[in-house]
Amino acid sequence: MANPKTPPPIIGKAGRYTVFLTPKQSPPQTAPLQTPSPKPLSPRTPIPEAKPSPPVQPPPLQFETPKNTMSSSHFGFFWSAIAKVQHVHSSVDEYLADLFGLNQSKYQWALNEYYETNATKEGATA
Numbered sequence: 001m002a003n004p005k006t007p008p009p010i011i012g013k014a015g016r017y018t019v020f021l022t023p024k025q026s027p028p029q030t031a032p033l034q035t036p037s038p039k040p041l042s043p044r045t046p047i048p049e050a051k052p053s054p055p056v057q058p059p060p061l062q063f064e065t066p067k068n069t070m071s072s073s074h075f076g077f078f079w080s081a082i083a084k085v086q087h088v089h090s091s092v093d094e095y096l097a098d099l100f101g102l103n104q105s106k107y108q109w110a111l112n113e114y115y116e117t118n119a120t121k122e123g124a125t126a
Helices: 074-100 109-126
Strands: 010-014 018-023
Touching: none
Parallel strands: none
Antiparallel strands: 010 018
16 A cells, blocks of 8 residues: 655744644545445434534733732832833843844745745746
C-alpha cells in the first residue's frame, strides 16, 4: 500500500507575525461499506436534527481599572506612581523592540527565499 504524502505547510499571517500552518493529513479515500438496514425507516418517523453548537468566543476585554481607595494615603500615591512608571516602561519596551526588529520572524530569510522561488516559477510559466 502506498504511503500517504504529507501536504506542504501553508504560510499565513497572525496579526503582524508570519506563521507556518501544517494542514491535517487527509485519510485515504475508500468506498463506503454497504450494510443492510435492520429496519427500514417509515416516512412518519422524524429524524432528529443536529443543532449547531454556538461559536466559541473569548471573554470581552476589561479596560476598567478598579477604584483606588488608597489614593488618599502616602502609600497609595507611591503605588499609583509606580503603576504609571511600569505602564510607560512596557510601552517604551514594545516601541524599542519594533524599532530594533527584535519581534520579527526568526525565519524571515526562509520566507523571503520561498516567495522569491515562487515568483520566479510563476514568471517562468507565464
